[in-house]
Amino acid sequence: MTTARHLETIDLLRSRAFPTEFGPSDVGTEGPGFHMAELNGHFGDGADGDGEGDGDIDATAEREQRVAEHDDLLDRLTDRWGEPDLFSLAGTQLRDAAEEDLPEPWLRLSRLMGWLHLWRAEGRWIAVGRTKSQLLAVVTETDPP
Template sequence: MDMEKYLALADVLSSRGFPAQDSTSDVGEGGPGFHLAPLAASHGLRVADPALRLAEVERFRDDMEALAGKLTERWGEPYRVGLQTVRLRTAHEEIPEPWARLSLLVGDVHLWELPEGGRWAALGVADLDQDDEVRLLLLVTDTDPP
């Protein structure tokens, strides 16, 4: 895990302007009111043994907790938020982006209201889609959580 790189990216995303439309950038994807950056991704887990995938998910969760500790030093105590209800709500109500998208990828997040005001940061492990790689994701948005 490249902690310094992740912290530097968190600083960039927390202050960078948001794109006017959905697009990709040097750090991930973004759109009106958000940046979503994959900090790390597994390789080859789409077709891997389930036990291997589970071990990798645990490693990513450990990395998430270590990074969350460093971000807490910068941004204060986070909320711990489960996104399952948000994911379920997408079936029958309009959930604002990027929260609807994030809820399909991540089960729970560390969530900070950034000290600069008006922005939120969420850190989580994208492991819900068994046909996709596991990723450590950082979201920065000006859209309040649902």
């Protein structure tokens, strides 16, 4: 998927009403107050892109591609909304480990990654993050914890 398509997906999510129930969507998952898009289509497939085994070269190339897509998307979103906040999810992870009740999508994101880039635009939060095998975008009305 190209950066232009990633931007189209984010714009689509920004324009959608939030659902009242958790469930799958055409681009990922959603729930009360949020939409989460799996921009590269690898969400939940069990692939972690760790580069082990016979696929070392393919895994490395895929990881490099993911980093390039992530960086290009960040540049384009920064052009739109200015410099993002680099938001650490470490505190959310600690609170989750202590079994504190945390809002979605922040709980879900903290279980996937340690940090993300975050913008506030037109009354909604837009977050972009990358794991070893996933490029994710989230649009939410729920403030970060």
